[in-house]
Amino acid sequence: MLGSGSWGTTFAKVLADAGHEVTIWARRPEVANEINESHRNTGYLPGIDLPRNLRATPDLVEAVRGQHFVFVSVPAQTARELAGQLATLIDDDAVVVSLMKGVERSSGLRMSEVLTGVLDLPPERIAVASGPNIALEIAKEQPTAIVVASDSEATAVSVAKLARNGYLKSFVNVDVVGTEFGGVLKNLIAIAVGIVDGVGYGENTKASVMTRGLAEISDFAVAMGAQASTMIGLAGLGDLIATCESPLSRNFTAGRLLGQGYVYDDVVAQMQQTAEGLRSVGAILELAERHGVDMPIATQIDDVLHGRMSPADLAPHLATDDGPSGE
Numbered sequence: 272m273l274g275s276g277s278w279g280t281t282f283a284k285v286l287a288d289a290g291h292e293v294t295i296w297a298r299r300p301e302v303a304n305e306i307n308e309s310h311r312n313t314g315y316l317p318g319i320d321l322p323r324n325l326r327a328t329p330d331l332v333e334a335v336r337g338q339h340f341v342f343v344s345v346p347a348q349t350a351r352e353l354a355g356q357l358a359t360l361i362d363d364d365a366v367v368v369s370l371m372k373g374v375e376r377s378s379g380l381r382m383s384e385v386l387t388g389v390l391d392l393p394p395e396r397i398a399v400a401s402g403p404n405i406a407l408e409i410a411k412e413q414p415t416a417i418v419v420a421s422d423s424e425a426t427a428v429s430v431a432k433l434a435r436n437g438y439l440k441s442f443v444n445v446d447v448v449g450t451e452f453g454g455v456l457k458n459l460i461a462i463a464v465g466i467v468d469g470v471g472y473g474e475n476t477k478a479s480v481m482t483r484g485l486a487e488i489s490d491f492a493v494a495m496g497a498q499a500s501t502m503i504g505l506a507g508l509g510d511l512i513a514t515c516e517s518p519l520s521r522n523f524t525a526g527r528l529l530g531q532g533y534v535y536d537d538v539v540a541q542m543q544q545t546a547e548g549l550r551s552v553g554a555i556l557e558l559a560e561r562h563g564v565d566m567p568i569a570t571q572i573d574d575v576l577h578g579r580m581s582p583a584d585l586a587p588h589l590a591t592d593d594g595p596s597g598e
């Protein structure tokens with residue numbers, strides 16, 4: 272497992288609780304030491320005891336050497352750099368699994384595209400995993416489900432078999448585009464829901480943003496090649512609900528701070544963990560424009576982020592003033 276933040280550590284625990292010997296790479300030696308000595312990662316998962324068959328190392332070579340499965344869970348904007356370091360290290364037949372939910376800001380590429388490109392992987396050696404997976408809830412062993420997708424069904428099945436235990440059920444899919452974009456796009460809608468929550472609007476407003484948000488992100492994902500059905504599955508609707516409703520969500524929290532009147536730089540300064548949506552929105556809007564997809568909510572988020580729109584105006588802008596339109 273590459274990345275010892277909240278999701279990397281939690282997913283490593285999932286794998287270890289499924290009975291596997293897991294090595295987690297922590298770039299800071301003190302994090303690796305705490306995991307090995309106290310079986311804790313208090314900076315990210317306070318109060319969680321980690322299993323004994325999960326060991327950590329700050330040495331990337333040691334972490335990946337001889338491993339058939341390499342999971343990647345670092346902030347999306349850092350994935351290319353990490354992949355560059357991996358290129359000469361991973362085994363020739365290793366399967367790489369992206370757990371990340373962002374797109375690369377400079378290129379708009381999905382994480383599996385970045386990893387595939389840098390590592391020159393054939394389709395059967397790359398998979399992605401996504402779903403309603405708030406890390407701390409899973410670390411507390413609260414039951415949930417995840418979907419593993421790969422162009423190769425056999426690869427998806429092999430990863431899903433590894434990542435299932437008494438509290439996590441794994442499903443498989445061959446729609447990599449939809450599974451990956453589901454995770455990226457729900458972050459934007461969670462920011463929007465956080466904004467209206469921070470403003471003080473109630474459940475109707477939030478439900479309307481979520482519902483119109485699902486339609487908007489589904490249109491985008493389908494235009495990018497996703498299956499519509501994926502967007503109403505775990506990686507789409509499932510993750511949208513979890514992220515928009517959870518006070519533990521970093522994207523929802525970032526949105527709420529914006530809604531309370533904090534400006535972008537203040538929000539980033541207050542976030543101690545990765546809120547991918549803040550970084551993805553610009554790249555998604557560029558892709559949307561290129562593919563002719565209308566994304567009113569994402570556009571409004573971008574306007575709020577750049578101080579062009581008051582957070583209180585986000586919800587009323589859901590209604591167009593040019594007469595009623597079809598749902």
Ligand SMILES: NC(=O)C1=CN([C@@H]2O[C@H](COP(=O)(O)OP(=O)(O)OC[C@H]3O[C@@H](n4cnc5c(N)ncnc54)[C@H](OP(=O)(O)O)[C@@H]3O)[C@@H](O)[C@H]2O)C=CC1
Pocket residue numbers: 274275276277278279280297298299315344345346347349353370371372373404405406407543544545547
């Ligand atoms: N948390 C969650 O509930 C879920 C998160 N995800 C996704 O997982 C991905 C990782 O998120 P998450 O674990 O939550 O993020 P965190 O902010 O909790 O942790 C980030 C991790 O990446 C490391 N890191 C930061 N910068 C670099 C870098 N330049 N090179 C290498 N490592 C780096 C951090 O190390 P250090 O501690 O030293 O800074 C830390 O181990 C994101 O794409 C997120 O959307 C997906 C599902 C659930």
Ligand SMILES: O=C(CO)COP(=O)(O)O
Pocket residue numbers: 372402403404405406458461510513514519520521522523545546547
């Ligand atoms: O992806 C997640 C839940 O599935 C985590 O969401 P946040 O990154 O907003 O915390």
